[in-house]
Amino acid sequence: MQRIRTDLLVIGAGSGGLSVAAGAAQMGADVVLLERHKMGGDCLNYGCVPSKALIQTARVAHAMRGAAQYGIAAVAPQVDYAAAKDHVAGVIAEIAPIDSQERFEGLGVRVLRESGRFVSPTEVAAGDHRITARRVVLATGSSPLVPPIEGLDEVPYLTNESLWDLRELPGHLIVIGGGPIGMEMAQAHRRLGSEVTVIEGAKALGKDDPELAQIALEAVRGEGVEIIEGAQATRVGGSAGAVTVETSDGRTVAGTHLLVAVGRRANTADLDLEAAGIETTRTGIKVDAGLRTTNRRVYAIGDVAGGLQFTHVANYHAGLVVRSALFGLPARASTRILPWVTYIEPELAHVGLTEAQAKKELGMGVEVARFDYAHNDRAQAERHTRGMIKVVIHRGRPVGASIVGHQAGEHINFWAYALASKARMRDVSSMVSPYPTYGELNKRVAGAYFSPKLFESSAVKRVVGLIQRWLP
Ligand SMILES: Cc1cc2nc3c(=O)[nH]c(=O)nc-3n(C[C@H](O)[C@H](O)[C@H](O)COP(=O)(O)OP(=O)(O)OC[C@H]3O[C@@H](n4cnc5c(N)ncnc54)[C@H](O)[C@@H]3O)c2cc1C
Ligand SMILES: NC(=O)c1ccc[n+]([C@@H]2O[C@H](COP(=O)([O-])OP(=O)(O)OC[C@H]3O[C@@H](n4cnc5c(N)ncnc54)[C@H](O)[C@@H]3O)[C@@H](O)[C@H]2O)c1
Numbered sequence: 001m002q003r004i005r006t007d008l009l010v011i012g013a014g015s016g017g018l019s020v021a022a023g024a025a026q027m028g029a030d031v032v033l034l035e036r037h038k039m040g041g042d043c044l045n046y047g048c049v050p051s052k053a054l055i056q057t058a059r060v061a062h063a064m065r066g067a068a069q070y071g072i073a074a075v076a077p078q079v080d081y082a083a084a085k086d087h088v089a090g091v092i093a094e095i096a097p098i099d100s101q102e103r104f105e106g107l108g109v110r111v112l113r114e115s116g117r118f119v120s121p122t123e124v125a126a127g128d129h130r131i132t133a134r135r136v137v138l139a140t141g142s143s144p145l146v147p148p149i150e151g152l153d154e155v156p157y158l159t160n161e162s163l164w165d166l167r168e169l170p171g172h173l174i175v176i177g178g179g180p181i182g183m184e185m186a187q188a189h190r191r192l193g194s195e196v197t198v199i200e201g202a203k204a205l206g207k208d209d210p211e212l213a214q215i216a217l218e219a220v221r222g223e224g225v226e227i228i229e230g231a232q233a234t235r236v237g238g239s240a241g242a243v244t245v246e247t248s249d250g251r252t253v254a255g256t257h258l259l260v261a262v263g264r265r266a267n268t269a270d271l272d273l274e275a276a277g278i279e280t281t282r283t284g285i286k287v288d289a290g291l292r293t294t295n296r297r298v299y300a301i302g303d304v305a306g307g308l309q310f311t312h313v314a315n316y317h318a319g320l321v322v323r324s325a326l327f328g329l330p331a332r333a334s335t336r337i338l339p340w341v342t343y344i345e346p347e348l349a350h351v352g353l354t355e356a357q358a359k360k361e362l363g364m365g366v367e368v369a370r371f372d373y374a375h376n377d378r379a380q381a382e383r384h385t386r387g388m389i390k391v392v393i394h395r396g397r398p399v400g401a402s403i404v405g406h407q408a409g410e411h412i413n414f415w416a417y418a419l420a421s422k423a424r425m426r427d428v429s430s431m432v433s434p435y436p437t438y439g440e441l442n443k444r445v446a447g448a449y450f451s452p453k454l455f456e457s458s459a460v461k462r463v464v465g466l467i468q469r470w471l472p
Helices: 015-028 043-046 048-064 080-097 102-108 180-192 209-222 311-327 355-362 377-382 409-420 425-430 438-457 458-471
Strands: 001-012 031-034 111-113 116-120 123-126 129-138 142-144 172-176 195-199 226-228 234-241 242-247 253-257 257-261 264-266 298-300 339-342 349-350 364-373 390-392 395-405
Touching: 001 015, 015 043, 015 102, 015 129, 015 234, 015 311, 043 048, 043 080, 048 080, 048 180, 080 102, 080 234, 102 111, 102 349, 102 458, 129 311, 172 180, 172 242, 172 253, 180 195, 180 209, 180 339, 195 253, 209 349, 209 390, 209 395, 209 425, 242 257, 298 311, 339 409, 349 409, 355 364, 355 395, 364 438, 390 438, 409 438, 425 438, 438 458
Parallel strands: 001 031, 001 129, 031 111, 129 298, 172 195, 172 257, 195 226
Antiparallel strands: 116 123, 123 129, 142 264, 234 242, 242 253, 339 349, 349 395, 364 390, 390 395
16 A cells, blocks of 8 residues: 655546646645546536537537528538537547646646545545545536436436437437536437427426526527426336336327436545545535535535536636635635526526525615617627526626526626626726627616616706706
């Protein structure tokens, strides 16, 4: 057995763990990084990157079908699903060197391709190694949750891990779960030529503002995706190529392939957390506002910390933990400034509080401003007029923003900055936005907020009248 003493031990080389390891090593800390599977974790290998690459193929196919609106003859695309998967693999391969063992070793990180588990509050076993670290960061991520649906263990099904290996286009894809994974893959497969049925137990895209989610869902339905809401999948049957799903409202849906996308399970099972006195919750590892676990020397970040599960959240956590573990500075994770985007078309993006949350948490004085894409000239020119921006305001400052529409994910960056910098709506309205850009939506929604105050105020009208009388 080989003993290792180090400043920082990071378990898991996904989005969060890699960011901690890179940051800490470059600041001079001695860092050991454990990874038991693929460098880059879920985002690179099974999540964000492959899904966005496939979505792009689907978008091109969709654009070909819809070219007539721009004066180009529409064509029925000949989709080669296997080639699309090659494109997906190619994109992963292009990005992989950034997350590779070689790159991290080049940064001075000691990378061990082993599974880590606690043997005491201060020691981690990994293969033949016994590691003692001043601080430990758990960044072990999450895995697809496989629900206890009757018959599921006897029927072949796909998850976000196996989907990328599928080479033949599903004839009829049944998706259980109408969250971001389910909806992104449902629309992409419909655009690639599959029949698609989504079975959602509650409300599809249920974590987003319902007013905007509705607009996105209508668009996806308009492309031919069947979305059944309020129906739990209760029983699965059939065999490869002929699958059936029974639902709580008495339907039976038949298809060729089944994708299970009903949420995530935190990867805690193999860590022997009890040996280190680390407690868990229903969703992951229990952490305080500074991301410390119930063992003060151990932090948990990213998906395994059981909060919002996004790559940028894991990266945000990583920055806080490096600050705390290396410099002993206080760190406090805020959820109020964390955006997310669902990459269906139209994109659905959000940051901060929804209208309902703001009204519940802040009570009186919450105001809402809206502006439609249809009033944006760039959106008109490009025929992307479906969509809206909605900003929730409290005491003159935005506390939340939601956007549904073309490139909503790009535009939410603006509001993420506004919330993080505690900007006022006055600051937003004073900006000059180039014409014609979609970004004008941000200024115009601020205009929509101020317009009634300016144009419908009798006091303003009186003051203007008085001043005009005195002006030479
Ligand atoms: C289909 C899909 C699409 C997604 N799209 C997006 C998106 O567009 N944008 C976005 O922001 N987020 C997206 N996400 C979420 C994003 O992938 C995750 O939030 C992110 O990967 C979490 O990073 P992490 O570092 O916490 O965990 P991971 O990236 O999961 O990394 C954890 C790593 O730890 C390793 N590990 C686990 N246990 C051990 C152990 N005991 N010892 C050693 N190693 C261990 C694992 O092998 C893994 O490599 C998507 C997720 C999915 C599934
Ligand atoms: N664009 C992005 O950033 C992106 C994309 C994909 C995934 N992700 C991350 O991955 C996480 C997991 O995504 P997800 O879509 O698997 O989970 P999710 O928890 O967001 O959605 C799962 C859905 O499945 C439904 N469900 C659960 N059991 C069911 C059953 N038996 N029958 C029918 N419906 C059922 C739930 O009501 C829920 O709406 C997301 O929350 C997100 O953090 C992010």
